[in-house]
Amino acid sequence: MLASDENLGHLETQAAQDVQPLLREAVQRGAQAKADASPPVCPVCGHKLSRLSSGHARTFETRFGSITIQRTRGYCKRCGKWRVPADAALGLEETAGYSPAVQEMAALLASKMPVEEASVVLEHLTGIKVPRATLDREARRQGQRAQRLRTQLDEQTRRGASDKKPLELTLEPYQMIIQLDAWNIRERDNWGKSAALRRAGKEPERWHWVYTGTCFRLDQRSQTAGGRPVISRRGFVATRQGLDGLREQMHAEALRRGLGQAASALVIGDGAVWIWRLADDRFPQARQRLDFYHAVQHLVAVGRALFGQDKEKLQAWLKPLIKQLKNESSVKVIRQLEEALAGLAAGPSAESVTKEVNYFHEHHSRMDYRAGRRAGEPIGSGPVEATCRQTQCRFKRPGQFWSSQGDEALLCLEMLWRNGRWHLLFPHTSALNPARN
Numbered sequence: 001m002l003a004s005d006e007n008l009g010h011l012e013t014q015a016a017q018d019v020q021p022l023l024r025e026a027v028q029r030g031a032q033a034k035a036d037a038s039p040p041v042c043p044v045c046g047h048k049l050s051r052l053s054s055g056h057a058r059t060f061e062t063r064f065g066s067i068t069i070q071r072t073r074g075y076c077k078r079c080g081k082w083r084v085p086a087d088a089a090l091g092l093e094e095t096a097g098y099s100p101a102v103q104e105m106a107a108l109l110a111s112k113m114p115v116e117e118a119s120v121v122l123e124h125l126t127g128i129k130v131p132r133a134t135l136d137r138e139a140r141r142q143g144q145r146a147q148r149l150r151t152q153l154d155e156q157t158r159r160g161a162s163d164k165k166p167l168e169l170t171l172e173p174y175q176m177i178i179q180l181d182a183w184n185i186r187e188r189d190n191w192g193k194s195a196a197l198r199r200a201g202k203e204p205e206r207w208h209w210v211y212t213g214t215c216f217r218l219d220q221r222s223q224t225a226g227g228r229p230v231i232s233r234r235g236f237v238a239t240r241q242g243l244d245g246l247r248e249q250m251h252a253e254a255l256r257r258g259l260g261q262a263a264s265a266l267v268i269g270d271g272a273v274w275i276w277r278l279a280d281d282r283f284p285q286a287r288q289r290l291d292f293y294h295a296v297q298h299l300v301a302v303g304r305a306l307f308g309q310d311k312e313k314l315q316a317w318l319k320p321l322i323k324q325l326k327n328e329s330s331v332k333v334i335r336q337l338e339e340a341l342a343g344l345a346a347g348p349s350a351e352s353v354t355k356e357v358n359y360f361h362e363h364h365s366r367m368d369y370r371a372g373r374r375a376g377e378p379i380g381s382g383p384v385e386a387t388c389r390q391t392q393c394r395f396k397r398p399g400q401f402w403s404s405q406g407d408e409a410l411l412c413l414e415m416l417w418r419n420g421r422w423h424l425l426f427p428h429t430s431a432l433n434p435a436r437n
């Protein structure tokens, strides 16, 4: 019975506490049975183990409390190492004594929030105590596993794409949209050497680029009742491994999302030169489009040079040009910019307008906004910018520093989660979310 000042929450907490010992016992019994059934062969090379001895007890932390398992140990002559086959069968190798479910929770929480919070949240929600340092180490280990998995998946994808197998039957031809962007991450390169670096007059922190991309099939984009575009299936890439890393990861992700069967592809990005170089290099068949809002920013720059601080004049000049750029042609817009330039006397204003006119000439073929809108294609890189913002929230908290290895591992975990491939790293979760991709 609930007391007068207790509610359903008290009931839930009580019920969970009541069944906890039963669950723990069930897990321990099942784990022991699996351990007993593990054949005495080396989990690494498959060689038969010798000098077997049983009764090696070890305690593991599970989501229902700690369990102790008796295991058999044997020597692998081929590897020249002592092996415990039960640990491999139960997914308990290389762990600091935590079960796969706890390993997964540590990885998930650490990829979503700072480690000190993750440790507290984990204990609050589940009662499992994982000290901060252990949780950090465990999350990094899982991140490194995630990176190995990513490499393996990307290689498989590339091999599969080069196999001459019959194309999958696609009923409607579709387009593949690829959007690329980048943002900065603050990072401390030389852990523990900050004081020495400062004495030498160097700042220990630096900014590094995180390259981000997203891809989706145009036919998988639809609208909410409110008219907001939603994309049902989308691939994500975020990496600290430079443009080479992005190029290869993005290509593999696009292949997994159906690039090979796409009727055509379109790369959208802001004006950054690396985007078009990467597109020419890895997606040579794809059309290229400059993000509409970046183009507008360049119109605004011309307007500022022409009208200075006169906001009303600027707006009156800008509005029809933006409309033309969106609904008519960039050629018309460029002609007007050139006319405006012709009316300017030589000086700093003319210089900056000249720069912008050149910019529009350079990207003119990437400003097919009218055709794009008619074809129902996106004209902006909104989705990839949203992805950047979300990831930044996690990685750009005040006072947060990362090492290059640590943040690549965490980025990799985060992308695995977003791409709906978490179950590949933690197979026990595949039963939880069958609907995810």
Ligand SMILES: [Zn+2]
Pocket: 042, 043, 044, 045, 046, 047, 076, 077, 078, 079, 080
């Ligand atoms: Zn072996």
